[in-house]
Amino acid sequence: MxxxxxxxxxxxxxxxxxxxxxxxxxxxxxxxxxxxxxxxxxxxxxxxxxxxxxxxxxxxxxxxxxxxxxxxxxxxxxxxxxxxxxxxxxxxxxxxxxxxxxxxxxxxxxxxxxxxxxxxxxxxxxxxxAERSAMMEKLRAIMQNLPQEQQKSLELAFFEGMTHSEIAEKTGDPLGTVKTRIRLALISLRKALQA
Incomplete structure (x- = not known):
């Protein structure tokens, strides 16, 4: 022991x-x-x-x-x-x-x-x-406040495991746009969680 x-x-x-x-x-x-x-x-x-x-x-x-x-x-x-x-x-x-x-x-x-x-x-x-967890609730609220394009790109990347290229192919958006949306969404999430 x-x-x-x-x-x-x-x-x-x-x-x-x-x-x-x-x-x-x-x-x-x-x-x-x-x-x-x-x-x-x-x-x-x-x-x-x-x-x-x-x-x-x-x-x-x-x-x-x-x-x-x-x-x-x-x-x-x-x-x-x-x-x-x-x-x-x-x-x-x-x-x-x-x-x-x-x-x-x-x-x-x-x-x-x-x-x-x-x-x-x-x-x-x-x-x-698990959804009762305060952190998950806070993340959901923050995610809902993100622009729809950022929200969709972030969900495809983090919850469906798609690469940036796969997301661009699926959505028809340029690769640079997908990367920017994900980066901006992560910055927003980080700021909101640190507040």
Whole structure:
């Protein structure tokens, strides 16, 4: 058993005993780097739904989305010290890593199977729970305020895993226009999230 769990004076137990608010992401990452399982459980509770929701949006398969979520969180457990605090939002980083992993899974599927036919309906609806997350709600609100062209380009790139060239081909817009729309949308999202 890790020392942080054996010793109530260390790690997350000490933070809770001191009457502090819930630990910051940076504090959790520092403790996870020391193999503190309680800190990992707290981080899991905080971000698992977000990663799952992003993966589910890309894959449309609950089992594969859950596998991606577990992979991403295991990456945090194995390399918590690799995230540089202050360089950006940890939740945002996890969402991007989850999205990228989901796109990798999507691309590994049998190439002759159309993506729409691979998705299986599920009685599980964990995505609705994930939507309750404050971050996801804020992102949705921001996305709705973007111009329609930026919104569509961003959704095709981030949720369907299309490249800029594929988006340009699908929409009939010039490649430079697609790149500009995505860049402007990301700048708007970043500004709104930092506000």
């Amino acid at each position: 890790p020392e942080s769990l054996q010793n109530p004076e260390g790690g997350l137990a000490r933070m809770k005993d001191s009457g502090a608010q819930s630990p910051t992401d940076a504090e959790l990452l520092r403790l996870i780097a020391q193999q503190d399982e309680k800190a990992m459980a707290s981080l899991y509770d905080r971000y698992a739904r977000i990663v799952y929701s992003v993966a589910l949006r890309v894959l449309r398969d609950p089992h594969e989305a859950e596998d991606v979520m577990q992979e991403v969180l295991m990456q945090v457990w194995r390399g918590a010290s690799s995230f540089i605090v202050g360089r950006g939002s940890f939740g945002g980083w996890l969402a991007v890593v989850g999205r990228n992993r989901a796109i990798d899974v999507l691309r590994r599927r049998h190439p002759s199977d159309p993506v729409d036919e691979v998705a299986l309906p599920s009685s599980l609806d964990l995505a609705n729970e």
